[in-house]
Amino acid sequence: MLDKILRFIIIVLSVIAGLMMTDRIIPLLAPWVSEEFFSVGIFGITVATIFSFVGGGLIGGFIGFIISPFLLNSLWQFTYWVEARLNRMPVNDVLAGALGLSIGLIISNLLGSAFLPIPFVGRYIPIVLSIILGYLGLNIAIRKREELFSFCSTIPWLNKDKGKEANKPANMYQYKILDTSVIIDGRIADICQTGFIEGTLLIPRFVLAELQHIADSSDLLKRNRGRRGLDILNRIQKELGMYVQIDNHDFDDIAEVDAKLVKLGQQIKGKLVTNDYNLNKVAELQGVPVLNINDLANAVKPVVLPGEEMIVHVVKDGKEFGQGVAYLDDGTMIVVDGGKRHIGETIGVMVTSVLQTAAGRMIFAKPKAI
Structure with missing residues (x-):
């Protein structure tokens, strides 16, 4: 219906254009046309006027009828192109x-x-x-x-x-921007399930592109990691009911994804969720708040104090002479002084000191005296 209306409008405009062009052309024909053509008429209307209305209108209308489908097709293509561009642009x-x-x-x-x-x-x-x-x-x-x-x-x-x-609350409108490493890591889904993360999770389109590139990699390990990341996003959005928003911001003058994430965090005043140590430091230096999953994991590990006793299984020897290494269930490494001779055994140890590093917590212990 809209196409018919627009086509009718184009034909009407073409008729008007034909009338105007004919009115301009007829005086130019005066030297080759008799004066009766411009003076004789019907009811005071000259032949030139009649010719102008009939001939110019018919020619203009015919031309408009012929070209209107092409004009409408071009108009709709331009409209779809503008609509697609606007849909990709943020408000x-x-x-x-x-x-x-x-x-x-x-x-x-x-x-x-x-x-x-x-x-x-x-x-x-x-x-x-x-x-x-x-x-x-x-x-x-x-x-x-x-x-x-x-x-x-x-x-x-x-x-x-x-x-x-x-x-x-200040965090009511604050976005949580996820980077590629934290999506592939997968622990963000478990944190969302517990309810400790609230608000909108923002996934930049350039992060999705990097994730898709990893999922399409020829390397089996990278491909599995990329697909795991896409599965994690699907779980967060559908199973956990979190509001996930795809952000269309892109920075053509910036090549690295990490730099784009920091720039995006500065623009929208959002928090960057990551477990990348270097990205964490760069973002903090540029004033972008960071939620580091590794810091959260270290914070919720059980507190161990010097003098406490525990039962561990020594699995390998340490870097220093005579040392043995054991692990807690959460992955915390325990360095047992003199534990090399107990490799493969489950023994009681006493904690001597605890060292907190950026990579995690390390516990030093010695075998408990029998």
Whole structure:
């Protein structure tokens, strides 16, 4: 139905264009046409006028009828292309772009009116200015969107409810940005299941692309890790009921995924969830809050104090002479002084000291005296 209406409008416009063109062409034929053609008519209407209405209208309408399917096809393709681009753009980019485009067109209209009195080119200069300034306004506003919205937040009448919002929890709107390592690790799903993570989990599209690249790798180990990460995301979204949002921000001028994550955290004021030690340090240096899964795991390990006794199974020898190594159920390494001779045995030990490192907790012990 809409296609028929648009096609009818195109034909009507073509008829009008044909009438206007014929009205312009007929005077040019005067030297080769008799004067009766321009003077004799019916009911005061000259032959030229009749010819203009009938001939020009029919020709214009026929041309419009022929080209309307092609124009409609091109129109719909352009509409779908614009819609696809807008769907991939965040709302902030769309709003900033619309504002920048409006400002650019307003400025071009004000400047263009000054050129109208110029002969010949005066009427075309406003069109050129509209295209140039509209394009510049659109691009500059999108690139400077964060500064633009920050400026708007300083205007008092736009922030009347700021005091009310301040009473709400600060983490209510804060995104938790997941990186590739923490998705593949899988422990984030167990943490979500316990309810310790709340709010929106944000998955940047470039992280998904890296995850898909790993899942398509020719290396079996990498491929299994990538598929595990995709399964973890599916479990978090469907089984655990967490709200997972795909973010379309991308930074073409930044090549590394870790740098993109830090930049995204700075822009949206979100927290970065990772277990990558280096990314953790870089993010903290640039002011991005980090939730490190390894730090959480170390924090919830059982507290062991010097002097406590425990039963361990010595599995291998240590780095130093005579040392043996055992492990707790949570993976904590226990270095047993003089435990080399007890490899393969389950013995009682007494804790002598506990060392907390960035990699985890290490316990030093010695065999319990019998």
